[in-house]
Amino acid sequence: MPSNLFRSSLGEARALLDRRQVSSVELTRAVLDRISEVEGRVKAFVTLTPELALQQAEEADRRLARGDTSPLLGIPAAIKDVISTRGVRTTCSSRILENFIPIYDAGVMERLNDQGLVMVGKTNMDEFAMGSSTENSAFFPTHNPWDLERAPGGSSGGSAAAVSAGEAIYSLGSDTGGSIRQPASFCGVAGMKPTYGRVSRYGLVAFASSLDQIGPFTRDVADCAQVLQAISGYDPRDSTSVNVPVPDYSKALVPDLKGVRVGVPREYFVEGMQTAVADRVRAAVGKLQELGASVDWEVSLPHTSYALAVYYIIAPSEASANLSRYDGVKYGFSVPAENIWEAVSRTRQEGFGPEVKRRIMLGTYALSSGYYDAYYVKAQKVRTLIKSDFDKAFEKYDILVTPTSPTVPFRLGEKLEDPIQMYLSDIFTIPVNIAGICGLSVPAGFVDGLPVGLQIIGPAFGEEAVLRAGFAYQQATGWHKRWPPL
Ligand code: GLN
16 A cells, blocks of 8 residues: 555556555545644644545445445545535534534535545634634634644635645535635645536535635645535525536646747736746746746726625624524524524624624625715625626736735734734735636745745636646646655
């Protein structure tokens, strides 16, 4: 049996399983052993499910023996704790759902289970996916495998760290304003936010419903195409799921970029970002050019600078409505009191952390009578302008490339007291959610031993072009093959 089995990519693990060189149980044990070795330092998981994983691995081995060729069959994975898993605690890293056990599976879980999922656990996150460092978890922060003193990014920091540290071969996260791409960048793995409507949100605990999407974290772009393939597709239970055919994403993966038109928006190289990060990203764009792409370095998306402000009206507004369901009556944490008003208010006071409360208050304010037109309606109008910037750009370019994050991973604690600094961490990822389009982050090198991410943005349902560029880039560079010094 190959040593360091936990380091296998999905593609490598698939080949080992299909050739019967290892069993799913052996692969799963290797990953569980790795978790025992490093989890005390990384803290990627809220809940570990080793017995379930081994049971699923045994079942996967039986399916393999019957000649089942499902692409994800028997591969150990981790799931962000915002995705509903039947019978397995789903907390959103919040006190208010600390003991909540869902009675149904999310749409993506049904799809993964059909393929023979092996789930090793549920991953830590910022409470209700609000944050950029995983420090807003009500339980504990997750540590970046590249430097344990630093943040893994967020909100899907646990899912990113798990793949980076070898604690899962792939994972799922959710991305409302960058929560897959930014932690992927910080942890040196691939992470993709699919087009809004591509992946079912059924059973994804809602943060900001017009922005949320589920997507994969993987070791490389070929794996990303596989996982995206498995979770994509129409689901009538999500009213915003779009009924368009799912292409064969792996077919898009060719090693050159001949004929591909790449745009580099100048608004994404801003003052205040780390110059070393900008340099790495420019070098990556140079590589795309070498691979045959034509590059226009002077693209403009003029409304970009409003994206953060628009997001911090729309996302909290939707959150304030979505989170009104946590009243201590229907489910979750509950504080008994004299009367219902007192009970609801004490439940919410004790059940939610400070960032969640901040968002609920911001959103309630933006939606309140007299302010609704000035804030919410105006933000929706500017949202349309941001989207039309992208629509125009995609008439001329197949993909746009930018840095994923303005900085390398920051230190734990560094931005915790300053929400605005934390919000700025998503300045390059948020516009993609506002426009409902797709984006991928791939490792593009290191600054002082810390990973830098390249963001590849595509139009709505343009995942193939994005994956193709990421794949070609990875064929020509080896950044994604490095392992953190854990
Ligand atoms: N960091 C952003 C926020 O705090 C985005 C989070 C996300 O994508 N879920 O809202």
